[in-house]
């Protein structure tokens with residue numbers, strides 16, 4: 001039977017290129033996207049370019065627990081197993097105000113951390129039916145901010161603004177969500193180490209943004225993103241990394257690993273990292289490795305989404 005891969009946010013950027021890469025390799029590809037109408041064109045293009053008609057579009061809003069539950073129920077009814085899950089979808093909106101998801105969670109954290117946690121948890125039984133199941137989470141260079149010993153996830157303001165002195169910053173929200181996703185990778189690898197499911201994370205340091213993504217940004221951030229794009233590789237570069245991590249025999253027997261864009265396994269940084277550590281991509285902040293902080297992140301996700309699964 002053909003291998004089955006789910007890629008969230010597969011209608012643009014790295015997710016779209018990854019869907020094409022897996023389709024070319026004759027996978028059964030499920031593009032899990034929140035806007036079906038605009039994603040249909042992308043699915044048709046992937047089918048045309050790959051010659052693989054087993055590319056399916058399914059509705060999934062990562063910021064909504066109901067949507068995640070409906071998606072996974074439908075997936076499980078229709079597919080006997082899942083081989084690869086790529087939590088690629090990511091929300092980041094320059095200049096955006098503080099917003100809550102329909103479940104009352106800060107929107108960036110809901111989309112980029114709690115959503116992937118719930119989606120993965122609800123798909124664990126399907127993954128266990130594969131002979132080589134792998135989960136890949138899309139992290140970001142933004143986690144480097146946690147090299148500063150003062151940085152911590154701002155748990156207090158994740159469910160509404162509780163601190164009088166709170167000043168919203170999309171960068172804070174984004175970095176909280178991406179370090180939490182890395183911590184979930186480590187913590188879920190441990191939680192499911194008795195099973196055959198393997199967990200990985202990729203630290204993305206830049207991929208050229210599509211015209212559509214650029215249009216989502218207001219000025220002056222759009223201009224900044226245009227300039228960044230001059231230095232970023234084509235998204236197919238990261239999509240190839242997704243493909244390697246999820247298919248290479250090299251990674252079949254390891255789990256809980258965080259890769260850089262050269263596909264080197266990153267190590268935890270020393271408590272006092274040197275400048276070369278901070279500027280380079282060989283180590284990640286020690287904060288992500290703290291067991292108590294990892295526990296706090298997974299507990300929070302479990303509590304927030306508890307109605308949707310039996311623990």
Ligand SMILES: NC(=O)c1ccc[n+]([C@@H]2O[C@H](COP(=O)([O-])OP(=O)(O)OC[C@H]3O[C@@H](n4cnc5c(N)ncnc54)[C@H](OP(=O)(O)O)[C@@H]3O)[C@@H](O)[C@H]2O)c1
Pocket residue numbers: 008009010011012013014015032033034035060061062063064087088089090091092111138139140141204205206207208209210213232235
């Ligand atoms: N590009 C970079 O330089 C860079 C750097 C570091 C990390 N990353 C990470 O890499 C991943 C892919 O980014 P990209 O550059 O390919 O960005 P992109 O082209 O903007 O794609 C993001 C995708 O996520 C989807 N998405 C956002 N919120 C969603 C939700 N609530 N439910 C379902 N899908 C949702 C978007 O759907 P819509 O089209 O409907 O909005 C889109 O398909 C993200 O996780 C991002 O954080 C990217």
